[in-house]
Amino acid sequence: MITFKLNDKTVQGEEGQYILQVAQKYGVEIPTLCHHKALEPAGMCRLCTVEVFDGRRSRFVTSCNYPIWEGMEVRTDSESVHQGRKLIVELLMARCPDAPIIKELGKKYGLSDTRFRKEEDTCILCGLCTRICTKMGNSAISLTGRGVDMKVDTPFHIQSDVCMACGACASVCPTGHITLEKIRSSVTAVDFKPIPSEYDMGLKSRKPVYVPYAQAVPNTPAIDRSVCMHFKTGGCQVCTEFCGVNAIDHTMQDEVVELEVGSIILSPGFQPFDPSKFDTYGYVKHPNVITAMEMERILSASGPTSGHLVRLSDHKEPKKIAWFQCVGSRDMNKCDHAYCSSVCCMYAIKEAVIAKEHAGSDLDCAVFYMDMRTHGKDFERFYNTAKDKHGVRFIRSRVHTIEPVPGADDLSIRYLTESGESVTEVFDQIVLSVGLEINPDVVRLAKQLDIDLTPGNFCDTTSFAPVSTSREGIYVCGAFQGPKDIPQSVIDASAAAAAAGENLSAARNTLTKAKEVIPEINVNGERPRIGVFVCRCGINIAGVVNVPSVAEYAATLPFVEFASDNLYSCSQDTQDNLVSIIKQKNLNRIVVAACTPKTHEPLFQETLANAGLNKYLFEMANIRNHDSWVHKSSPEQATQKAKDLVRSAVAKVALTQPLKESDLQIKPSALVVGGGISGMAAAQSLAMQGYETHIVEHSSRLGGQARNLYHTFKGEDVQKKLAEMIRDVQNNDRIHLHLESELVQVDGFVGSFKSTLKAGGKEEVLEHGVAVIATGATPLTPAEYAYGKDARILTSLELDRRFMNDDPALKTLQSAVFIQCVGSREPEHPYCSRVCCTHSIENALELKRRNPDMNIYILYRDIRSYGEREYLYKEAREKGVIFIRFSVDDKPQISVDGGRLTVRVTDHILGRPLELETDLISLATAIIPNRDEKLANFFKVPLNADGFFVERHAKLGPSEFATDGVFLCGMAHYPKPIDESIVQGKAAASRAITLLAREIIQTSGAIAEVVQANCSSCGVCVSICPYSAPSFIEETARFNPGKAQINPVLCKGCGLCVASCRSGAIRLKGFDNDQIFAQIFALNA
Amino acid sequence: MSGYQDKIKETAERLLKEGSVEMVVGFRKGTLPMMNEPCFIRRPEDVRQLVWDSNCGINLANYLTDRKEKIAIVAKGCDSRNIVTHIVENKIKREKLHVIGVPCQGMVDKRKVAAACGGDIEAVTEDGDVLSVTAGGAVQTLSRMEMLQENCALCAHRNPVIYDELVGELVAEQTGIDRFAEVRRVEALSPQEKWRYFEDLLAPCVRCYACRNACPLCYCPTCFVEESRPQWVGKGQNPIDIRTFHFLRAYHCAGRCTDCGACERACPMGIKVRQLTSKLNKDVLDMFGWEAGLTLDQRPPLDTYKPNDPNDFIK
Amino acid sequence: MAEFEPKIVSFLCNWCSYGAADLAGVGRLEYPPNIRVIRIPCTGRMSPKFFLSALNEGADAVWVSG
Structure with a gap:
C-alpha cells in the first residue's frame, strides 16, 4: 500500500497504480480524453496533467500514466494545473473546432474561441482507436507518420482485410471522428449489421454482452459467443476490466450435465409463424407490413419506440391500421397449417384497443377475419367492447394481396365485403396476425424422445390424459400440447407438475435439508441503534451517486450508530461482514441503501436473521433503480435524492418493531366440492400424491355433465372412459365419497377448514386443509326455436343421448339442422360457451357416419373450432355439411306445421331467405353457471357478473382463488370440454399440493392488527377485505364482544382495511401510520 | 301534521304500556321557539311531552348508537335512512327497534325565517303551508314551503324507508328537483x-x-x-x-x-x-x-x- | 431566482408501480430527479391524510400510483 497526498488529503493506492486510478477511486475528478480503463495509458491528450510535488520542487505530469509513490503530493486543482489544462483545451479547439466534446470542454474552461489557427480536423490523435484495435486482437489500424504528419491509418493506406468491423474504434473515439458509417464505406469490405435484439423482434439492436430482456430469469448478462470479439480473435476481454467482482470467465466451456429424473415435462412452446413466404403480403419487402409480435414490441413502453405508435418506414404516426387474421393458421395452401392458432383473434383485438389507447380514438383500426374466435373467459365481452365502445372495425373478409401505394409508404388492399361489394382501402400499416407453429428442433426432440405428434406437429395426447405424452413418464404443457393462450398454458403447467408429482410422490422431501435457526435477540425497549450500509453496486450506483458522501450523511442522522459504503452489498463477503458489524456495534435496526427491496429484501432479511435480529427490523432505500439508473445526467441531484431516500428509510426503520410470524399447520387432506369430471380428476391427483380427499356431490352419482356426452372431439368414447375413471375413484382408498350430500356450513380457513355435510338428514363434520371448487355448470333449457314443441327438436346433449342409445331412427333421417349459439353470446349470457361449435360439428359428422347421404346444415354465427378442432370443421365441409351463417338480429325461424319441420334462415352469401325442411333440429345450448352464492359465501370467493367463479388472476392464477387454500376447476370457472376440465382438475390439485406439501406455513409478520379500544364495530373492514381476514369477535365473548379482529393467517397486509377504518382502529405492522408519517416528514424536511 | 302528533303520542303510549319497548325517542318542545329537542320517554304518562311539527330537523338516529334496550323511535325519511345505515353498520339491531315512521313534508330553516322576519322570533305556529311568526311583537305570515331547509327542499326520500308502523299516509315524493x-x-x-x-x-x-x-x-x-x-x-x-x-x-x-x-x-x-x-x-x-x-x-x-x-x- | 423544481412525494404500490419504477431503472429510462418514493403495500393502504400531510409538509405535488 502506498500512501500519498492528493489535494492535501491522505490517500492510499496499490503499488503500480497510476495517479488517475487512485484519484478516481477517491472521487476526485481529473479530465481526460484518451484514457480507457481496459487499455494501457498513453498520455496522448495531456488533459489529465496534474502537479506533483516531491518535497523540493513541483512538476507537471500526465496522471494517467504516472505511477504513484510513497509520500508524493499531488494537486489536481491548482491554478497552474488549471491554466495548463486550459491551454491544452485551446490547442485542441484549434485542431478540432467542431468536435462536440472539445466544444464542451472549451465551455467548461471558459473559452469561447481559440487564439490559434483553426484546422478542420476531427481527430485529436488520442490513439484510443489504435490501442483498442490492438486489444481486439486485430491491429487493423495504427498511428502512422511522425510529428505533424501523424495520423490514424491502415497499413499502406489501403483498405484493410484485417478489419472485422467490430466497431470498437468507433465506440471509444471521443470526438466522433470514427463512425460506423465511415468504417462501412471506406475501411472494410465486411458487410456488418447491428446485432438484432431477439426480444425486440429485431426492431432494436443489442450488445454481445446482454441481458435478453429486463425481466429475464436469471437476470444476469450472457456473452453471445457468436458475435463476441474474444471468441473470434482471442483478444478484447475488455468486459473483465469492468466487472467489479471478476465474474467473467471466457474459458468456460459448455458442459454436458446428466440428471437422473423420474419424470420429464416438455414445455418447449411455439414459434411465431414467419410470414415471409406469403409473397402477396410483401412482409419481407415492405417495412409497414409487420407481424403481430413486432406490433407487440411497438406498443410496449419498453419497446423500440418506447410505446410510441409509429410505422417503421418513416416513423410517421399511422392513422389507419389493419390486422389480417389467420396468417399461418387455418391454411393448407401456403403453410400446411390446417389448425387454428387459438390466440390470434384475441391478441389482434387487444392490440387494436391498445393502439387506440396509445394513439387516440381517431386511429382507425380494422380487423380482417374469417371467424371471430373469442372463446376464452371474458373474451367475448372484450370483443364487444372493442367493437361498440372503442369503434374497432371488424370486417369478415380474407384479403389476398397487399399492394404498396406508388410514391408513398402506404399500403392498398382490395377486399370483398359481406354483401359482396369490392372495396379498395389504403392503410398506413398492416399487422399480420401470425399463428403459432412448432419449431423443427422440437419436432426432432420429439422424435428423439419417441413421443407421438399430431398432424400439426403438436404433442399427441388423449382427452382423458391431456398432459401425458404417448410415452410414460413424459408429460407436456403449453403450446406444444396444442395452440393455446396464457391461462390455458398456466393450467397445463400446473397439471403437468401434478402428473409428474403423482409419479414421484414417494420421493417427496427425500432431498431436503433443515435450516439452522439462530436465536433471536430481544430488542424490545432498546433505543434504536441503526446501521446504514450504502451500496456502490460496482459503478451502478457509485457511477452517478457520490456514495461516500451519502454514507457520511447517513452517519449524521438520528439514531444512526454506524454508516459505511461497500462495493456490492449483496456479495457473500459483505453479508458476512454485515453480520459481524451488527454484532460488534450491537445494532438493532438496519438500512441498506442499494437496489430494490423487491429483489433483495429477502436476502438482507436473511442476513439479519443470521445476526440474530428480527428480520423486520430492516428497511431498504432504493438508490439504484429509483435513482442512479434513472438520473445519470444529474449526479448532484441524484446524490441529494439518495440522501433523502436514506433519511426517509432511517426515519421509518427507527419506528420499526420486531414482528412475529406464526406457524400454521396444514391438515393433509382436501375437500373437493363436485363429483364431475374435473372434481374427480382433482381428487385422483390429490389422492395419488398421498392426501386424504373427500368428494362431496349433491347427486347420487359421480360423473356430472360428462354422463351426457357421447364422444370427445378426438373421437374417444366418453362413457367408457368415464366409467374407468369412476371405478378408479371408487377404488381409491384415499378418496372418500359423500354422495347425495350437501355442504351446509364451512368454518375455518386455509390449513384448517371445518365443513359440515348433510346427507339424509344427518350431519357430518369434515376437517380439511384445502378445498377445491368443482361444481360445474348446467345446460340451458332453451326458450326459443320451438324447443319442447316437437320431439324432433333436441338439444346437443339430447342428440348425444340418442347416439349413446344407438337410436336406429337416426340412420333414416334425410336431413338435420344444427343451430349454434342458443343462449350464448346474447345479452342474457354474453359469453361464448366454447364447446358447442366443435360439439355440433362432431355430431354432424357422427350423423354423416350413420347416413352419409343425410343433408346436414349447421347454422352458426362464428365457427369457433379452436386449435386442432379445426380439422373437424374442415372434415365436415369436405363431407358436405353445409355451414350457413346468420346474424344475431336475424335468427333462424322454425315452423312446425303438421309433420313438416322447417327452418328459415337468411343465407349469408346469397343474402336471401332459405327454407330448410328437416327431420331433426339440434340446438347448441349455452352452458349456464350455477351461480352458487351460498358456496361462494362459505369459502369467501367471488362470482362474476355471469355467475362463474372468479379466479385469483385471469392469466396467472386460473385454478385458484385469492382466498388462500381454495382452488377452482372445471366449468365452475368457465365452460370447457373434457380435456380442459381434466387439465384444470389436475391443476387445482397441483396448486393445492404446493400448500399441502409444506405441512407448516409461516404467515407474514407485516399484517394488520385491530386496536379494539378504538374499534366502532362498523364492519367496514369485514366487508372490504378481499381475503376475509377481519371478522367480529363473538357477541358472547368476554373481551371486546362485537369488535373486529384480524386473522393473521388470512391477512395479506394490503392495508385496505387500515385505510378504510374511519375509527383509526387498525394498524398495519411494517407500514404503520407513524412510519409512513415519519417518511413523509423526513422527505419534506 | 297535527294528526301526526296525536298518532305519535298514542303509539308511544301503547308501546310503553304493553311493554314492548323500554323507551321512545321523539321530540318535545325546546326552550326556544323553533327548537324542538330530542326526548327520551320511558313512562307512559310522559308521552304528552311528545310533539311533531316542522321544527323536528334533528336526526334522531344519532341517539340510537350502541343502545342495547328495545327502543321505539319516531323517524322521518332521513332518520329512517340513518337507522338503516346504523343497522348495516352494527350500531343497533333491527329487532331492538320499533320504528314509528313519519312521512315528512320538510323541516323549516330557522335562519331563513329569522332573516325573513328581521328580528328575534318569539313564537311560531303553523297551519298547512302557512307559518305565523311573531317577531319583534308583530305577527307575519310566511309560506312554509319557502322556508324549508335546503336539504328538505331537495329531498327525494320523504317517506320512511323502514318502519313498523306509520303515523299517517305516505306522502308523494318530490319529483323534478x-x-x-x-x-x-x-x-x-x-x-x-x-x-x-x-x-x-x-x-x-x-x-x-x-x-x-x-x-x-x-x-x-x-x-x-x-x-x-x-x-x-x-x-x-x-x-x-x-x-x-x-x-x-x-x-x-x-x-x-x-x-x-x-x-x-x-x-x-x-x-x-x-x-x-x-x-x-x-x-x-x-x-x-x-x-x-x-x-x-x-x-x-x-x-x-x-x-x-x-x-x-x-x- | 432558480428555476422552480417541484418536490413530488409519491406513494407507489409495492406490487405494480413500485415494480414499474424498478423496471424503468433496469431500462435506464431517464426522468427528472424530483420524485421521492414511499413504498406502500397497496394503494388501498393510502389514506387521504397521507397526501394532505405531504402537501402540508411542503411537497408541491403528491403522486399515488397503483
Whole structure:
C-alpha cells in the first residue's frame, strides 16, 4: 500500500497504480480524453496533467500514466494545473473546432474561441482507436507518420482485410471522428449489421454482452459467443476490466450435465409463424407490413419506440391500421397449417384497443377475419367492447394481396365485403396476425424422445390424459400440447407438475435439508441503534451517486450508530461482514441503501436473521433503480435524492418493531366440492400424491355433465372412459365419497377448514386443509326455436343421448339442422360457451357416419373450432355439411306445421331467405353457471357478473382463488370440454399440493392488527377485505364482544382495511401510520 | 301534521304500556321557539311531552348508537335512512327497534325565517303551508314551503324507508328537483375560484365539532380529530387543519350520508357544510348508482371492494 | 431566482408501480430527479391524510400510483 497526498488529503493506492486510478477511486475528478480503463495509458491528450510535488520542487505530469509513490503530493486543482489544462483545451479547439466534446470542454474552461489557427480536423490523435484495435486482437489500424504528419491509418493506406468491423474504434473515439458509417464505406469490405435484439423482434439492436430482456430469469448478462470479439480473435476481454467482482470467465466451456429424473415435462412452446413466404403480403419487402409480435414490441413502453405508435418506414404516426387474421393458421395452401392458432383473434383485438389507447380514438383500426374466435373467459365481452365502445372495425373478409401505394409508404388492399361489394382501402400499416407453429428442433426432440405428434406437429395426447405424452413418464404443457393462450398454458403447467408429482410422490422431501435457526435477540425497549450500509453496486450506483458522501450523511442522522459504503452489498463477503458489524456495534435496526427491496429484501432479511435480529427490523432505500439508473445526467441531484431516500428509510426503520410470524399447520387432506369430471380428476391427483380427499356431490352419482356426452372431439368414447375413471375413484382408498350430500356450513380457513355435510338428514363434520371448487355448470333449457314443441327438436346433449342409445331412427333421417349459439353470446349470457361449435360439428359428422347421404346444415354465427378442432370443421365441409351463417338480429325461424319441420334462415352469401325442411333440429345450448352464492359465501370467493367463479388472476392464477387454500376447476370457472376440465382438475390439485406439501406455513409478520379500544364495530373492514381476514369477535365473548379482529393467517397486509377504518382502529405492522408519517416528514424536511 | 302528533303520542303510549319497548325517542318542545329537542320517554304518562311539527330537523338516529334496550323511535325519511345505515353498520339491531315512521313534508330553516322576519322570533305556529311568526311583537305570515331547509327542499326520500308502523299516509315524493345544482356550480369553478370558495366557506369555522356531533354517522370511540398518535389533524385554528377536518369528515360520510342536514342545522356559524357531503353524495350516485340508507341488504359502495369498481377517474 | 423544481412525494404500490419504477431503472429510462418514493403495500393502504400531510409538509405535488 502506498500512501500519498492528493489535494492535501491522505490517500492510499496499490503499488503500480497510476495517479488517475487512485484519484478516481477517491472521487476526485481529473479530465481526460484518451484514457480507457481496459487499455494501457498513453498520455496522448495531456488533459489529465496534474502537479506533483516531491518535497523540493513541483512538476507537471500526465496522471494517467504516472505511477504513484510513497509520500508524493499531488494537486489536481491548482491554478497552474488549471491554466495548463486550459491551454491544452485551446490547442485542441484549434485542431478540432467542431468536435462536440472539445466544444464542451472549451465551455467548461471558459473559452469561447481559440487564439490559434483553426484546422478542420476531427481527430485529436488520442490513439484510443489504435490501442483498442490492438486489444481486439486485430491491429487493423495504427498511428502512422511522425510529428505533424501523424495520423490514424491502415497499413499502406489501403483498405484493410484485417478489419472485422467490430466497431470498437468507433465506440471509444471521443470526438466522433470514427463512425460506423465511415468504417462501412471506406475501411472494410465486411458487410456488418447491428446485432438484432431477439426480444425486440429485431426492431432494436443489442450488445454481445446482454441481458435478453429486463425481466429475464436469471437476470444476469450472457456473452453471445457468436458475435463476441474474444471468441473470434482471442483478444478484447475488455468486459473483465469492468466487472467489479471478476465474474467473467471466457474459458468456460459448455458442459454436458446428466440428471437422473423420474419424470420429464416438455414445455418447449411455439414459434411465431414467419410470414415471409406469403409473397402477396410483401412482409419481407415492405417495412409497414409487420407481424403481430413486432406490433407487440411497438406498443410496449419498453419497446423500440418506447410505446410510441409509429410505422417503421418513416416513423410517421399511422392513422389507419389493419390486422389480417389467420396468417399461418387455418391454411393448407401456403403453410400446411390446417389448425387454428387459438390466440390470434384475441391478441389482434387487444392490440387494436391498445393502439387506440396509445394513439387516440381517431386511429382507425380494422380487423380482417374469417371467424371471430373469442372463446376464452371474458373474451367475448372484450370483443364487444372493442367493437361498440372503442369503434374497432371488424370486417369478415380474407384479403389476398397487399399492394404498396406508388410514391408513398402506404399500403392498398382490395377486399370483398359481406354483401359482396369490392372495396379498395389504403392503410398506413398492416399487422399480420401470425399463428403459432412448432419449431423443427422440437419436432426432432420429439422424435428423439419417441413421443407421438399430431398432424400439426403438436404433442399427441388423449382427452382423458391431456398432459401425458404417448410415452410414460413424459408429460407436456403449453403450446406444444396444442395452440393455446396464457391461462390455458398456466393450467397445463400446473397439471403437468401434478402428473409428474403423482409419479414421484414417494420421493417427496427425500432431498431436503433443515435450516439452522439462530436465536433471536430481544430488542424490545432498546433505543434504536441503526446501521446504514450504502451500496456502490460496482459503478451502478457509485457511477452517478457520490456514495461516500451519502454514507457520511447517513452517519449524521438520528439514531444512526454506524454508516459505511461497500462495493456490492449483496456479495457473500459483505453479508458476512454485515453480520459481524451488527454484532460488534450491537445494532438493532438496519438500512441498506442499494437496489430494490423487491429483489433483495429477502436476502438482507436473511442476513439479519443470521445476526440474530428480527428480520423486520430492516428497511431498504432504493438508490439504484429509483435513482442512479434513472438520473445519470444529474449526479448532484441524484446524490441529494439518495440522501433523502436514506433519511426517509432511517426515519421509518427507527419506528420499526420486531414482528412475529406464526406457524400454521396444514391438515393433509382436501375437500373437493363436485363429483364431475374435473372434481374427480382433482381428487385422483390429490389422492395419488398421498392426501386424504373427500368428494362431496349433491347427486347420487359421480360423473356430472360428462354422463351426457357421447364422444370427445378426438373421437374417444366418453362413457367408457368415464366409467374407468369412476371405478378408479371408487377404488381409491384415499378418496372418500359423500354422495347425495350437501355442504351446509364451512368454518375455518386455509390449513384448517371445518365443513359440515348433510346427507339424509344427518350431519357430518369434515376437517380439511384445502378445498377445491368443482361444481360445474348446467345446460340451458332453451326458450326459443320451438324447443319442447316437437320431439324432433333436441338439444346437443339430447342428440348425444340418442347416439349413446344407438337410436336406429337416426340412420333414416334425410336431413338435420344444427343451430349454434342458443343462449350464448346474447345479452342474457354474453359469453361464448366454447364447446358447442366443435360439439355440433362432431355430431354432424357422427350423423354423416350413420347416413352419409343425410343433408346436414349447421347454422352458426362464428365457427369457433379452436386449435386442432379445426380439422373437424374442415372434415365436415369436405363431407358436405353445409355451414350457413346468420346474424344475431336475424335468427333462424322454425315452423312446425303438421309433420313438416322447417327452418328459415337468411343465407349469408346469397343474402336471401332459405327454407330448410328437416327431420331433426339440434340446438347448441349455452352452458349456464350455477351461480352458487351460498358456496361462494362459505369459502369467501367471488362470482362474476355471469355467475362463474372468479379466479385469483385471469392469466396467472386460473385454478385458484385469492382466498388462500381454495382452488377452482372445471366449468365452475368457465365452460370447457373434457380435456380442459381434466387439465384444470389436475391443476387445482397441483396448486393445492404446493400448500399441502409444506405441512407448516409461516404467515407474514407485516399484517394488520385491530386496536379494539378504538374499534366502532362498523364492519367496514369485514366487508372490504378481499381475503376475509377481519371478522367480529363473538357477541358472547368476554373481551371486546362485537369488535373486529384480524386473522393473521388470512391477512395479506394490503392495508385496505387500515385505510378504510374511519375509527383509526387498525394498524398495519411494517407500514404503520407513524412510519409512513415519519417518511413523509423526513422527505419534506 | 297535527294528526301526526296525536298518532305519535298514542303509539308511544301503547308501546310503553304493553311493554314492548323500554323507551321512545321523539321530540318535545325546546326552550326556544323553533327548537324542538330530542326526548327520551320511558313512562307512559310522559308521552304528552311528545310533539311533531316542522321544527323536528334533528336526526334522531344519532341517539340510537350502541343502545342495547328495545327502543321505539319516531323517524322521518332521513332518520329512517340513518337507522338503516346504523343497522348495516352494527350500531343497533333491527329487532331492538320499533320504528314509528313519519312521512315528512320538510323541516323549516330557522335562519331563513329569522332573516325573513328581521328580528328575534318569539313564537311560531303553523297551519298547512302557512307559518305565523311573531317577531319583534308583530305577527307575519310566511309560506312554509319557502322556508324549508335546503336539504328538505331537495329531498327525494320523504317517506320512511323502514318502519313498523306509520303515523299517517305516505306522502308523494318530490319529483323534478335538481339536487346537485349547487355542487355542479362549484365543480365548474376554476381551480383558483374553487380555492377561494372553500377558503371562504370554511373561514368562519370555530372547530366546535357541532356538525360532527349532530351527525349520526360520527360514532367512532375516538374521532380522528382527537387522536394524538398519529396526530391526523392539528388542534388549533390553522386553516389547513380546519380544512383537513372538514374534508376528512366529509370523506368519512361518503356513501353513508343521507343529507339529513343535521350538520348544517347544528353549525353555530352557519357554514354550509352540506356542500362537501353533497359533492360526495353526487359522486357516489354517479359512480355507483348508490344512495345511502335505502337497503339493509348491501353495504355502502365504499365499504366493498370489487375488481370492476368504476375507475374512470384514474387516467 | 432558480428555476422552480417541484418536490413530488409519491406513494407507489409495492406490487405494480413500485415494480414499474424498478423496471424503468433496469431500462435506464431517464426522468427528472424530483420524485421521492414511499413504498406502500397497496394503494388501498393510502389514506387521504397521507397526501394532505405531504402537501402540508411542503411537497408541491403528491403522486399515488397503483
